[in-house]
Amino acid sequence: MKLAMKYVILYVNDFEKTLHFYQHILGLPVKMQQGTYVEFDTGATTLSINTRGSVREEIGLDVPEALSASQTFEIGFVVEDVAATIETLRVQGVTVVKEPVMKPWGQTVAYVADPDGHYIEICTVIE
Template identity: 60%
Template sequence: MKMSMRYIILYVKDVEKSKEFYRDCLGLPIRGEHGTYIELRTGATILALNSRKSVQELTGLQVSSSHSLSQTFEVGFVVEDVKAVIEDLRSQGVPILMEPVMKPWGQTVAYVADPDGHFIEICSSMD
């Protein structure tokens, strides 16, 4: 069986606020919008947003009405200049969770938070 990741959907409290963050702060182009469901272009994998309420109504699955204080995943974006991106995001008022640091394996990594508190890794390429 062959599988490939096509998309990740973040369940968010405020779709418009999240759309503004990902589109305006991170510069991700909108691929499509269908009601509360929004797809953003990130390369080979689509990052999508949808409201928690809509997901619960569409799927019948139990979705928490607010984000948990316990983070269980992160979304990572590779950039050419981590420090410059972090300074740009800081100037836009984005919460910086961890300043850029060089990891022992040679990668520069920093973390910010989106409007729902999801961890967003901003990092250099490992290639």
């Protein structure tokens, strides 16, 4: 069996705020939208969002309400200049969780959070 990652779906609380964050602050183009389900063009793997209520109602998955911010996983975006990207996001009011640092393996890494508290790694390519 060969598996290929096609998409990741984030379950969100505030659809409009999250859509604005990914589309206008991070600048991800919308590939497709159907109600509260949105796919963003991020390259080979699609990032999607949908509301928890919609997933419960339309798909029938038992998705609980978020009682706190979700930090059980992270999504990552590769950029050329981590420090400049973090400053651009900071100016737009994005919560910076970890400032840029150079890792022992030569990669620069920083973290921000989306409106639901999902961790987003902003990093350089591992060389």
